[in-house]
Amino acid sequence: MTGLHARFRDRTAFAPRADYRLLPFRFIRLDDQRYVVTSDVGEHVVVSRDQLIAFARHELPVTGALYRELKAKHLVFDDDSRAALDLLAVKYRTRVAPVANLTGLHIFVVTLRCDHSCHYCQVSRQTEDKTRFDMARDHADKALALVFESPNPAIKIEFQGGEPLLNFGLVKHVVQEAERRNAVQRRDLQFVIASNLTHLDDEILNFAREHDIYFSTSLDGPEDLHNANRPLRGGNSYRAAVDGIARARAALGHEFVSALMTTTPASLPRVEDIIDEYVRLGFTSIFLRSLSPYGFAIRTRLIRGYDIADWLGFYQRGLAHILAVNRRGVQLREELTAIALQKMFAPLGSSYVDLQSPAGIAIGALVYNYNGKIYGSDEGRMLAEMGDDSFCLGSLDDRTFASVMTDDALQQILEDSLPESAPMCADCGFLPWCGADPTFHRATQNDIVGHKAFSAFCAKQMAVLRHLVTLLEDDPDARRVLMSWV
């Protein structure tokens, strides 16, 4: 290449000086050859073992490509890059700042009654007795007061059950009352009804249209699988769901309906079928969840039916299938993967309450149970149904938002759920992309922190993250699709 005019200096005049300093980092083995190095704010570099050693010993050549990458990602700095510290501070603040918004998601369990008898359901009751399992209007009003005491500028109110449409009168009341309060408060207010859609009628659809209400429904896959998982007395749950999805979309708009699947042992060999079903029904998102260790599922020993390795096979095959679907030009993203990618590549990280530091217990989501009790997470109330009330934060009858947030027990849970100070997590290279799941560890190990060496949560996180980093490194086609999910 032709050089610059003599009055200009060439690149060597601006090369870094040979001594560099390390910024905080963690590392973890990726495979036999490679390691993942992460910064406190979740940026990462994949290196060989020799490179890792040279890097940590301050022996890397400062003019090489790896040095540039480590420097650009603020894993090292030198004389000319003191601003690295300022940028790192800004990034750290950006990532943790949302915690100060406190609770954005507010779940109203308006009834426990349900017409389904799903094998994995943690909570529902099949009964005609309205008084025992429906939320009282007085409790709903008290819950709303709490909702608007939260400082979060974006409030999402989600109705759950049981089947919330069986107590639609209260749903209506809460929506109207919330909007009335919001006329003054001017939050970004959103409503979601988690429903099996069996009871969708025109009155409900009209109301939903008027108030921009979203629906989240359950869809476990093709008809036989779905119906086997979700028995509906005297009916066909799959037909009801598919029909409800179509009607809700027609009335409200396509994007107003999303679906959530639950993984059961019967799902494991059929991930491709499940995904194809989602594509066929025009969904652009699917969440390959693992079976949760709560409620009915554990009682029926369903959870023992498969272990984490089976689920991982399910996930990896599923992700491969989804990537192939995307390469055909169909847009479909996998949510668990998207959350991880968000944590790896987006400055804000992810707002998914189950993968945060500290955990999203209460500060991410609050659950107002049918009986007036307050829980810090949906899993917390499921655990309560199993007789463990450790995530109960008192009753709507005597709590304010402030008293919930400053509750000693909650403070302790939050403190214990900082992976930065948990054994194993503190040194784990995946820490910035991971989180804590105190409810899971309480349910499985009877301890909020949990021993990560024996934790299915940890095993799953490690495997998923290793798989993703490997795909990002080794498969350019996969990388292109994955990056479009960030």
Next chain:
Amino acid sequence: MLLKLSGRGLRALGEVSSRPFIGRISTDVAQRGPNEIWLARGGAGVPDGFRAYLLAGPRPVMPPRDSYALGPEFSYLSDGDVIRIEPDRGAVHAIYRRNSRTNSLLVTERCNNYCVMCSQPPKDRDDSWIIDDLLQAIPLMSPDTGEIGITGGEPSLLGPRLIELVRCLGQCLPATAVHILSNGRGFATGDLAKALAQLHHPDLMLGIPLYADVPEHHDYVVQARGAFDETIRGILNLKRHGVRVELRFVMHAETYEGLPAFARFVARNLLFVDHVALMGLELMGFARTNLDALWIDPLDYQRELREAVETLHRARLRVSIYNTPLCVLTPDLHPFARASISDWKNAYMDECDGCALRTQCGGFFASSTLRRSRGIARVRLG
């Protein structure tokens, strides 16, 4: 059309002032005043009460003081333009043209960078008179002016005087957008960023060049060790105080390879900037001096450019491509391209005649005839 903004276009017709002065062009007798310069259209009589007279046609019998014959290359001057006249050199300089979409005020020629492609090479001499002139000129500009650019040299070297200038703009032209082209280093420490923010100018943006994700590459391009750090700190400071910032990346042979890394760096670290402009190279100043080292056909960096645009766009940053003819960009990049070249620098080539994209296209810097992309070709819509 290429306009000549300064030159020795004046011939004194009689007695003239001893010092340079500034005034506003007028063709309306009723506008007479100490800051107005009469521009004769044809041979009508010469009214009194103007600061100076630019005359066409025959010399009047008794020309008033500061009467000049105006050279034809300045015939574009018209009502409302603000000019500076240097009587002893017979020079005229158009500071502001009322009918132009973009008026740039050069506020100093001094700079603490020495960019390898600088289109306006810095000169290290005291030119503080410039800002005195501008403070006089600004009140004469039309309040309807859409945008005023401030360029250099490096405006932040003026320190408090820059603040004075922006205050003056805000007071005299409250509806006019102000765009300051600065390397940002002057805002790294001290109170300049805060002082600028405290003006609460209604429509102010700083355009700050950033050329890489790491100091060694940026510092090389701007030929100043430590510049990257100061620029980054300047950007952080400005944003901290609420001043809008646009990043500018000039694409040439010494920068284009770093485009994707630059974009990733911005998307991760500087997500709060208000705009990112990726700019074609203007073949002026040092870009000419270093032409062989810096020229690369834009066709040959389309891959890097596309990746960078994708990264920035996905991060929800506003991205624009400046100074690049549409025919060299792949169609998926067209929505990001802006016709941005100032009218007095803008030109087209023969191929452009009858091109379907001509009205949306930015065309060329007049200077770019020195080197042309293999991609220039008339586009016909099928």
